[in-house]
Amino acid sequence: MPTVTRRAAVLGHPIAHSLSPTLHTAAYQALGLEGWQYTAVDTTTETLRDVLDDLDLGWAGLSLTMPLKQTVIPMLDDVDPVASATGAVNTVVVRPSSCGIALGGYNTDVQGLVAALTEGLRGREVARAVVLGAGATAASAVAALAQLGCASPRVLARSIARTAGLQEAARRLGATPRFEVLDAVSALGPLRHADVVISTLPAHAADPVAGILLERAGSVPGVLLDVVYDPRPTALARAWGERGGVVVGGERMLLHQAAEQVRLMTGRPAPVAAMDAALGAVLGVTR
Structure with a gap:
């Protein structure tokens, strides 16, 4: 046959x-x-x-x-x-x-994010979360965080003027994110207190945040998922790991999606x- x-x-x-x-x-x-x-x-x-x-x-x-x-x-x-x-x-x-x-x-992508983050969380709850970036993947990140119990993450975007699409997606999802301009220095506070951080920024766009983490941050308690897997690890992932945080590589999202x-x-x-x-x-x- x-x-x-x-x-x-x-x-x-x-x-x-x-x-x-x-x-x-x-x-x-x-x-x-x-x-x-x-x-x-x-x-x-x-x-x-x-x-x-x-x-x-x-x-x-x-x-x-x-x-x-x-x-x-x-x-x-x-x-x-x-x-x-x-x-x-x-x-x-x-x-x-x-x-x-x-x-x-x-x-x-939403299921991929949830499954990948679950690997890093190991049963911990998500009360505070940060999303870096405001593109299409950020909408999936907001949806994933809502499934994990955090419907009001902080979204740090390079341009608030370009968040209209994500704001509309959040309304459809029933989520209520807080939108702020992404600045490497002012991002330190939210990042240091987050249970979960999802970076949806393109390759190298989060490098300034990584530099500030290494220069000024103490330990970070949360889980970072950087969706970029090339280069691997990213500068942000290396900095997060060096500051004691849990890093979930973007390849884990890729696998599960x-x-x-x-x-x-x-x-x-x-x-x-x-x-x-x-x-x-x-x-x-x-x-």
């Missing part, structure tokens, strides 16, 4: 650096899904519509990177409530419909241990 081929892919630009193929391929192998293939497809906001139009029932789904997470929403047949509230879809599932196929949108994508696309529980081992082999990490 010929092997049935199912396809999935991560879309973005540039995309060659993505670790998603490593994670999904490891999952397919562990699940014994012969003929399943996961690739990286260079896609821009201008070419996304063409990629979606070429999908058929041979496809299981897609993983999306920014800015496609927002661009894709009006192109979908339905969007899950979490993705709708955060305004970001990082997962598209292809399923049969009376018209051929239907495309459903999901946000697995990919595990939920596998479940959505295959209909089977994700083999997290196998995916974790494959990720560790690529990153040179032993757990």
Whole structure:
């Protein structure tokens, strides 16, 4: 009997650096899904519509990177409530419909953040939290913190004028964050007293905060999750660890959000241990 081929892919630009193929391929192998293939497809906001139009029932789904997470929403047949509230879809599932196929949108970043933070918290409650940055990932961070019991985090953004989207997402989520301008010096107080800090800033954007932590901070008691995993560790993660805080690498979020994508696309529980081992082999990490 010929092997049935199912396809999935991560879309973005540039995309060659993505670790998603490593994670999904490891999952397919562990699940014994012969003929399943996961690739990286260079896609821009201008070419996304063409990629979606070429999908058929041979496809299981897609993983999306920014800015496609927002661009894709009006192109979908339905969007899950979490993705709708955060305004970001990082997962598209292809399923049969009376018209051929239907495309459903999901946000697995939220579950990835919750699972990764839970590893670092080890049962501790989250009363005070800080989010660095105000982009699409920050909306997922606010949603994750609400699930962990903190619906009123402090959001430190480089520009308050650019927080309108996050403020609207917070309203949809029923969260009430406090927005402040991100300044490395004034951020010290909130960071030193936070149970959880999530940095959603791009690579190196948090370096000034890391410098101030090393120069002026005493110990920090909380858990830091920096979503950046290249470079790894980030300057902020190194500084946080040197000040005694618990560091959760961005690769942990990546692992857990990919595990939920596998479940959505295959209909089977994700083999997290196998995916974790494959990720560790690529990153040179032993757990």
